Amino acid sequence: MPDCTISNSSPNSATRHDWTVAEIQALLELPLFELLDHARAVHRAHQPNDVQLASLLSIKTGGCPEDCGYCPQSAHHAKETGVAKERLMQVDAVLEKARAAKAAGAARFCMGAAWREVKDGAEFDAVCKMVEGVRELGMEACVTLGMLKQHQAEKLKNAGLTAYNHNLDTSPEYYGNVITTRDYDDRLETLSHVRDAGITVCCGGIIGMGETTRDRASLLQTLSNLTPHPESVPINALVAVKGTPLEKQKPVDPIDLVRMVAVARITMPKARVRLSAGRSMLSREAQLLCLLAGANSFFYGEKLLTTPNNDTIADLDLLKTAGLAANA
Numbered sequence: 001m002p003d004c005t006i007s008n009s010s011p012n013s014a015t016r017h018d019w020t021v022a023e024i025q026a027l028l029e030l031p032l033f034e035l036l037d038h039a040r041a042v043h044r045a046h047q048p049n050d051v052q053l054a055s056l057l058s059i060k061t062g063g064c065p066e067d068c069g070y071c072p073q074s075a076h077h078a079k080e081t082g083v084a085k086e087r088l089m090q091v092d093a094v095l096e097k098a099r100a101a102k103a104a105g106a107a108r109f110c111m112g113a114a115w116r117e118v119k120d121g122a123e124f125d126a127v128c129k130m131v132e133g134v135r136e137l138g139m140e141a142c143v144t145l146g147m148l149k150q151h152q153a154e155k156l157k158n159a160g161l162t163a164y165n166h167n168l169d170t171s172p173e174y175y176g177n178v179i180t181t182r183d184y185d186d187r188l189e190t191l192s193h194v195r196d197a198g199i200t201v202c203c204g205g206i207i208g209m210g211e212t213t214r215d216r217a218s219l220l221q222t223l224s225n226l227t228p229h230p231e232s233v234p235i236n237a238l239v240a241v242k243g244t245p246l247e248k249q250k251p252v253d254p255i256d257l258v259r260m261v262a263v264a265r266i267t268m269p270k271a272r273v274r275l276s277a278g279r280s281m282l283s284r285e286a287q288l289l290c291l292l293a294g295a296n297s298f299f300y301g302e303k304l305l306t307t308p309n310n311d312t313i314a315d316l317d318l319l320k321t322a323g324l325a326a327n328a
């Protein structure tokens with residue numbers, strides 16, 4: 001193990017944007033307890049001792065023209081997944097869900113649409129109303145709507161949007177194995193529109209799609225070389241949904257998820273690292289290890305977008321066990 005891996009990433013070192021793939025891969029491959037010690041030290045130096053509960057709602061489900069191999073909402077595999085194309089939800093119905101999420105203890109409300117890109121018009125105006133309504137409840141508002149143009153990002157900013165989620169999903173090298181209907185640069189362009197509009201960036205990826213450790217390192221390199229770093233980094237484990245091209249992927253080893261979280265924490269010390277899809281496959285102990293490794297948010301509520309999520313009572317109990325407070 002090269003010494004530089006550790007010395008260049010000491011807990012209090014300045015935030016870096018020049019990580020190499022080799023350095024990050026070396027971190028991913030550290031002996032587990034050494035990695036955990038390191039991630040924990042960075043976490044303690046840069047993060048408050050809390051966990052943010054974020055609730056997620058699919059405001060427009062199914063029928064998406066993109067061909068993302070992991071996604072149950074793509075029209076390309078709709079016949080196999082049986083996920084039907086629905087219309088955009090009504091603003092009032094969305095705000096009702098947001099109120100319920102707040103009452104249950106969520107601080108952030110995330111809304112996802114199965115769109116390739118935002119189109120100007122009545123539907124986009126309705127999404128802006130949703131954002132305004134969520135902000136009026138005193139919650140953070142995040143949306144994920146596919147590709148955005150600059151003027152659309154600005155409109156969302158004016159509606160009060162806190163964060164825009166747009167994941168890079170995997171390494172630039174592996175991307176074409178998973179998605180063919182857009183490329184990595186399209187993703188990076190939307191991210192720069194979001195940043196330029198003054199909206200915080202929520203950007204992460206998925207492990208368990210057949211990628212190598214080097215690909216995972218390369219994804220983390222791309223994320224950590226964004227300047228500034230994303231404020232929010234969701235780490236998803238593939239939910240291998242029946243009927244999607246990736247349905248036969250074997251479940252990720254929970255320890256790989258712990259490692260990915262730990263290295264996201266080390267390379268992006270100030271980001272909220274979110275333990276995202278795939279959490280329902282984890283034992284209580286594996287989830288605690290992810291929190292120890294530096295995750296400080298998870299999706300809270302019965303459903304993700306189309307797949308089930310963990311039980312909310314069990315989640316509150318998990319925080320109690322860890323002695324962690326939910327950030328309000």
Ligand code: SAM
Pocket residue numbers: 064070071072073112113114115116144145146147165166167169205206236237238239240241277278305
């Ligand atoms: N259509 C928009 C887009 O792709 O940016 C927003 C919705 S999309 C469902 C949001 C993110 O969910 C994807 O970028 C991907 O990272 C994650 N996701 C979707 N299906 C998943 C699955 N089966 N397992 C893990 N993560 C998944």
Ligand code: DTB
Pocket residue numbers: 056072110112144165167204205234235236239276277304305306307308
């Ligand atoms: C993210 O990184 N993960 C969330 C959220 N951002 C939008 C979505 C997970 C979706 C999992 C599959 C489903 O429920 O459809």
Ligand code: SF4
Pocket residue numbers: 064065066067068071072073074075113114115116146
């Ligand atoms: Fe699914 Fe988003 Fe890809 Fe559409 S763009 S198929 S909703 S991940």
